[in-house]
Amino acid sequence: MSGKLNLDKLDLQIIHAMMENAEISYADLGKQLFVSGGTIHVRIKKLQEYGIVKGTRLTVDLKALGYDVIAFLGIYLEKSSLYDSVAKDLEKIPEIVRLNYTTGNYSMFAEIVCKDINQLRYVLHDVVQKIKGIERTETFISLEESLNRNVRVSLD
Amino acid sequence: MSGKLNLDKLDLQIIHAMMENAEISYADLGKQLFVSGGTIHVRIKKLQEYGIVKGTRLTVDLKALGYDVIAFLGIYLEKSSLYDSVAKDLEKIPEIVRLNYTTGNYSMFAEIVCKDINQLRYVLHDVVQKIKGIERTETFISLEESLNRNVRVSLD
DNA sequence: ATTGAAAGAGTCTCAGT
């Protein structure tokens, strides 16, 4: 299921190109890679079937939509065995957009997007802190996002 | 430039729907929202011109592509005035996919994607640690990603 | 501003190689 499948150079070139520009047409991408648009189509279909290409996601200007606050949460659990249960509770909070189980200081790491500081305070104090199993959290508010990009996949 | 523009309910409904499913056709989205496909098209063009909709991004299964390690870095700077210069150096590292200037313990927060632990060690020790202005870093390796989604934009 | 239809461009399928 997971692990590396047998992807050839063309597969990797397609992924590489589409991670830089997801909107390129099959015909144009084919020209760039010296194959037909039909071949690009077949390969992408295969990559989707394998679950390697999961889909596309709309990227928006959150600030312009009134979402002014991005924050990161370092979460301490009472017992790390509570991860699954806490994760399930955190997933129910729509403002939480990312959640990772991590090594190091914190048991888990979350990212949260809010309209303003008041909403952040509400979510942290009245929702997150009431979840059973969370001991305490540390909040890092983003003052500026300088980078947010796809990883550059190598061709080998 | 930034700040809220005059977006009406339809604009927000379009953004809301496309953040859940970026691949829906204008015709289908129009049916769902009781307007024509042409209207959807005009609105999306406007949202793109305003820079509210920035584009789409391909999402892939990084593990399947051999990128087994996601880590978060808390970065301490010697002086926080060095942010811009350090940010510029970090941007040159292709494995760094995200960078935020933050309040709290760390001066900045980065996300890094690597093929394996060896590559992570190389990037941290031989590249990141050699950047002028970085005092030290703390590394949080993700053992599991339980959530990675778009924020759910509200319709008001 | 929105519509509906026509033109243009892209995706998808398939027979041939």
Place this chain on the structure above:
DNA sequence: ACTGAGACTCTTTCAAT
């Protein structure tokens, strides 16, 4: 497997409202 062409679908434009 890849190609090229045809069928199909989607995007884009535009005259009318």
